[in-house]
Amino acid sequence: MNRRDAGYGAAVVLVTAAAVLLAVLGWGDGGKDPSPAAEDRTASAPADGERPPESPDPDGIPPGPKEPESELKPVTGSFTEREKEYLSGRVPEGNDPAAVLQIGQESCDRIAYLARHDRDMAVSSLILGEITGARDAVTQLCPKQKPLLADAGRGFADGNLRVAAEPEPGKAVAPGSYRAPGPGEDCSWQVFGAGGKELDSGSWSKGAEPRITVPRKAREVSSTGCHAWLNEGDNG
Template identity: 45%
Template sequence: MTRTHRRVRLAAAVLVTAAAVLLTGCSSGSSTKDVAQGASAPAATATAPATASTGATASPAAPADPASDAVPSGPKVPQDELTPVTGSFTKKEKAYLTGRVPKGTDPAAVLQLGQETCDRIASVAEVDEDAAIGGIITGQIGGAKGAVIHLCPKQESILKAAETGFADGSYTVGAKAKAGSVITPGTYRALTPTKDCTWTVGTKSGTAHKVTVTTAAGTFGSRGCFAWAREG
C-alpha cells in the first residue's frame, strides 16, 4: 500500500467516525439536521475517498457550495425568542442561531449541530487538513460557513481554503465561478486523491495532482481526485 493510499484511507476513516458521532450525538431528528447542516446540491458529483474498513469507494456525496451556508426557507424563531430551557446563549451563539431556527425547533438542538460541525472540522484537520478542506468542498462536512464564522473562528483557514475549491465533476472555465457549473482559471491541487485520479482540461488529459486551468481551455473535468483547492 502506497503512502498516498494510506493517507486517503486514514482521512476517510476520520470522516466516517466523525459522521457517526454526529449522527448518534443528535437527538433532534433528521429534520433538525437538515436545518442546521443542509446545503443545495450543485450539478457536479463528488467522489469520496475509499473507506478504511473495506477499501471500497464510498457512495458519492452531494457537493456543497462552500461559500454558502444554506438555511431552509420558512418562518424562523425571532432573535429575541432564542432562549434555551436553562441558562442563556452567548452573543456569538445567538448570532449563529439568528435566522437559522425554524418555528417549533429547539434552538439548543440547532446550536448543538453547529458545535458538532466545528468539532468534526477540528478532528479531521488534526489528522489531515486536506481531508477537512475536501470534506467541506464536497459536502461531507455541511453547514461549515456559519459554524466557523460564529462558533469556531480558529478554523477560518480551513474554510477559506475550501471556498477556493470544487469537487470532482464537469465544469466550464470562466471569470465568475458558480457552484457546480463554472470554475475560475488558476492552478489547483487535488486533495486526498485516489490512485485513479484523472482529469481533462479542454482536450488535454492527465493524472498529476496539480493542474493549471485556463479560460482558453474552456472546460475541466475530473474523477477519483475527490476535491481541488486553489494554489496561492
C-alpha cells in the same frame, strides 16, 4: 478504503449526538450521514405522483416556519451575540434553539477534528459539502477555522466547471495549479480551451497525488473520481 474515506469514517463518531438531533428535528436520518451527497446515494425514487420530501439546504437550514428572534432563549443562561446570529432564521418553529446550536457546535468540532489529523482532509470535506452548514458554523461559531473555509472556496469538486477569474463553488474554477489529495482509483480529468479544444488530460492510478494546471486560456475543466481539488496558487 482510501485515506479520505477512512478519515471521514472516524470523524462521524464526533457527530453521533448531532445525528440524533437531526432526526428529531426532521433534518436527516439519525445515525446516517446527513449531507446532501449521502442523501443522493441512498434515496430511492419516489412513487408515481408522490412528491419527494424537502431536504435542508447546504447551509443546514430546514424548510418551514422559524422561531422569531425574540423567542431564541435557552432554558438557562443566555446566548452570546455570535450564537444569536447563528440561530437567527435557523430554528424550526416549536423546537429548542439550544438543540440547533449544538448541531452548529458539532459541525465546528468535526472540522477541528479533521484539521488536527489532516488539514487537506478538512478542506476537502468542506469542498465536497460533507459538513452541512459549515459556512455559517465557521463564520459565526468557530471563526478560527476561517482559513480552512477560505481554502475550500478556492478549490473545486468533481464535475464540469467553467474557468473564470474568480472561483464560484460548483460553477467556476479560477486559473491556477491544483492537486487532489484523496483521489479514487477512477480519477481522471480534462482541461478544455476555446472551441472545446483539449489542452490537457490525465488519469491517476497510484503514487503521487494528481496535479493539474488550469491556464488562463482554458475555458472548462472536467474531472471525475478525483473528489476534491485544492488550489496551490495562481500559476495558470
